[in-house]
Amino acid sequence: MPPSETGARRVRRVRASRTPYLLLAPAALVLGVIYGYPLVRLLGISMQDYGLRALFTGSSPWIWFANYEHVFTGGQFVPVLIRTFVFCVALVAGTLLIGMFVALMLGSLGRRMRGAVTLCLICAWAVPNVAATLVWQWLFEPGYGVVNWLLSRLGVFGDLTNRQWFASAFSAFVVVWLLVVWQSVPFVALTLRAGLSQIPRSYYETAALAGAGAWTMFRLVTLQFLRPILLLVGILSVVWDFNVFNQIWILTQGGPDGGTTTLGIWSFTQAFSSESFGQGAAVAVVSVALLLLLTAAYVRRLISAGEEW
């Protein structure tokens, strides 16, 4: 083989092996700027005295774990943590239960009714977060809100016309819960519906022949078959509901008296209202770590699935 030919071949191979990196570089760069660097920076800021002074002078001395100490010992941490967890669990449970119910219902409805339900789901899903939150504020407006009016007409709860929903933490959470569940059920219901439609009919027929009742069939066939999708939907719900921000921020700003302050809201107010970016970052790091713990099993599975790619 003449040397010139091997030379040409080698050049082509070198170029071919550089192409993927060139193609990948812009995306990797943006991901580094928007995710990578900020994540590292977040960790850094959480260990610095980063306040108003740092914003202007640019000097932010390292104080290591002082921010964390402040966060953990300030007396606010435990209530905020409990609030965040309970609210997250309530949201995930509500979304999955209603979503599952709707998915099962869709399967046994007639064509026209199914279309109507799907249309309602997609409309609710499509309304932007901010628009939905503002509509909620209007629905529950003291004095003129239609929900106050309707509940008063029901007569079960007495006269609620002038009810200030956001004056107590509990009722504020109920209103936000309704909003978030209303928006998240469509995704869950339609995803589970798609999963349900893939279960072979013969499974149910076999189970029926074996004398299984409706509940046993649901447990042994439906739930078993749906498990991977339920897991996925469950994890995504945990991640989303743990991080609910806009709805709480716009409706209550964490009030009354910090009664609806979750980890996300706390981190935000520490940074942007009290101008203590260091402590806000410490809260954010804690919440990322907690979320990582909650989803660790799933992330591990992702990585082991990655072995096959």
Next chain:
Amino acid sequence: MKSRRTRRRFALNTAATVFCLVWIFPVYWMVNTAFKPYGDILRPTPGFLPIPLSLGNFTDALGKPMFGDYLRNSLIVTGTAVIASSLLALFAAVALTRFRFFGRRTFLITVLAIQMVPTPALVIPIFLTLKGANLLNTLLGLALTYIGFVLPFTIWTLRGFLHGIPVELEEAAMVDGAGRLTVLRRILLPLIAPGLIASSVFAFITAWNDYVFAYVEMKDQGHYTLPVWLVSFSTSTGVDYGGLIAGSTLFALPVIVFFLLIQRRLVEGMTSGAVKD
């Protein structure tokens, strides 16, 4: 037996009807409020139909000072995010599916794992980073933020689509003398068009809907996007609910239209990802 079945059918249809009424109610009330005459909105007994129909709230919202600016800002930022993220993700997806190289799997896992990072936790460092780069309060900075946020999903979606296209198709074209660029343009692009549409819609919705990052990054009122303006409108004293809800309706409209347009693909695309991985 038969009566039991009809009773079951009846119960099911009742449940479905109740569900529909509850779920559509907020949307119905939004539209109903938006089309009411201004004086009919703050009534002790709410009217359930917008009679007489009025466009007053819409002209009110559109006539607010700088509405045009907010709309333009939203469109610029969203448009940039959609175009740039599609382009970058397409390149990345080609690299990930058509080449074997060192670091490929790590990149894929990173892209997946990154979606687990809660974006609210990134508000502080992104704010400070953009401040350091003098990109705070600029549309470019905000667009960059959105491109980053949608990239993982767009890369993942396009990778899935490209994965399903046999390489032989491209090889055949290359044997016939087509260059890589021609292959990309004439063969791959038409085949992954549905994937590009899906990921563009997703990018549009993410950028169009975002509130926190725009709220934090844009300090000048002239740089507000629509959601930031809507919220600032709602917290001003003596909220003008007619204008606010009409504004929200206009803001929600393009997204609802998009969702209805890609309705079938929405469920399909979502689940193809969910079932396979």
